[in-house]
Amino acid sequence: MANIKDVAERAGVSVATVSRVLNGRAPVAETRDRVLAAVAELGYRPNVVARALRTARTRTFGLVISDLRNPFFTELADAVEQEARRLGYSLIIGNAGESPGQQDDYIRTLLDRRIDGLMVSSAGTGSSMLHEAVASGTPLVLLDRALPGIAAPCVRAxxxxxxxxxxxxxxxxxxxxxxxxxxxxxxxxxxxxxxxxxxxxxxxxxxxxxxxxxxxxxxxxxxxxxxxxxxxxxxxxxxxxxxxxxxxxxxxxxxxxxxxxxxxxxxxxxxxxxxxxxxxxxxxxxxxxxPTRELGRAAVHTLLERIEGREAPSVLLPTRLVVRRSCGEPPVH
The missing domain is CATH 3.40.50.2300 (Response regulator)
Structure with a gap:
């Protein structure tokens, strides 16, 4: 199997440059493209476990959605996943199905997987595992639903x-x-x-x-x-x-x-x-x-701020009324 040194030699760059590209921090687009081409040609697969042990990062987010059957939450999860991937992160999604117990099971599993940060659209108002996530120091962002007693920023409309x-x-x-x-x-x-x-x-x-x-x-x-x-x-x-x-x-x-x-x-x-x-x-x-997709993107960036140790305020985005014909036609004056 190819290793990171093989990729560096094929791309004509240093091992450190390959590492920066794989972590989403390429200096210029040309270098990034050359490294990624070498990765594809050699079939290189980074050792995620080893990298996580070195950096204490898995480059993985967790997202627990209250109910994926709801089209709003389906689109929200898709927006989060797209933005996370764009920034070089993987996403693990759990569907709470509007069940607080099922939600806590997913949060527990995600914390055990050493995710870098967690986003939760909470099912219900009580969750022992959310309190445990905060106590463990796991960066947390609430999505769509603010919760009393949980010290975390909330991204909602x-x-x-x-x-x-x-x-x-x-x-x-x-x-x-x-x-x-x-x-x-x-x-x-x-x-x-x-x-x-x-x-x-x-x-x-x-x-x-x-x-x-x-x-x-x-x-x-x-x-x-x-x-x-x-x-x-x-x-x-x-x-x-x-x-x-x-x-x-x-x-x-x-x-x-x-x-x-x-x-x-x-x-x-x-x-x-x-x-x-x-x-x-x-x-x-x-x-x-x-603004569903904007909410998803804002949640990812708010979580990254928390991961980097910076203060991240809550985000409040505006809604709008889309007038169609289900209420009747406005009177003509």
Whole structure:
């Protein structure tokens, strides 16, 4: 098997230069290309274990995602993986499936593998293994969901601006009986989105009473459909519904169609988290869009700051309201 000296001789550079290229720190592009060509020609494979023992680095990140079935988290994981690879890091992904126990199992496994840093989009609000990760000194970044008591920066989107735009949009359309299908009580993002939407509606003199707030048992299409059924069975059903998760929005849409109701003639429907196929529904679905790929890239760079021992503040990126036709056409003045 070829070794690093063979690569250096074939590329006409020093062993130190080969090492810098393989660690993502090539001095110039021409040198990098020459070294990588020699690596490919000789079939050289770095001894990752030996390098980790020398440098105390594995050049590996861990990412625990709350639920990979959710298109938002799928795209987020892809963005993290692409940026990590671009910077010369490998990524190990664990899917918590919205289960705190499963999440902790993955965190434990990743810590045992001596990863350089960890990113977690937490399932639930409690995790003994997150506290252990902090105590062990493993660089940690929270992604999408901030957690009380965890001393780590959080990279997430701020929904208040888009929800204020949504409240104004509904008010302009004469939708004065809104309802919300929200994540299970205690879910940080769900609680925050509910309060932001309630405050935004109040600014237009629109109330959001308790009977029009439906907390789903889980973040799933089935949960969204069950909550929409409950809302539509009210003596005074809503004329607009915001689902604070895209999978719950899908289930809510199923219930509306099963009853033969029309969107937007009978009911407006909005989702928090835009996904590509919302634009292809009939009618296309209005949604709050998060900067998903920017969140993934920001998480990687925040983690690298922590790995290098530098202070890394939390990152808050803006959302935007994507207005389509599921709430109705704005009145013409």
């Amino acid at each position: 701020e929904g208040g601006t888009a929800l204020r735009e949504l409240a104004a949009h509904l008010a302009a359309l004469g939708r004065h009986r809104p309802a919300v299908i929200v994540a299970p009580a205690g879910t940080p993002t769900g609680d925050e989105r509910l309060e932001q939407f309630r405050a935004a509606l109040a600014g237009h003199g629109i109330a959001l009473p308790a009977e029009r707030i439906a907390a789903s048992p889980d973040l799933s299409p089935a949960g969204g459909r069950e909550m929409m059924r409950r809302l539509l069975d009210l003596p005074g059903p809503p004329d607009a519904v915001l689902a604070t998760d895209n999978l719950m929005a899908l289930g809510a849409l199923d219930e509306v169609r099963a009853r033969g109701l029309r969107i937007p003639a009978d009911l407006a429907l909005v989702a928090f988290d835009d996904v590509a196929w919302f634009a292809h529904l009939d009618p296309p679905l209005t949604a709050v869009a998060q």
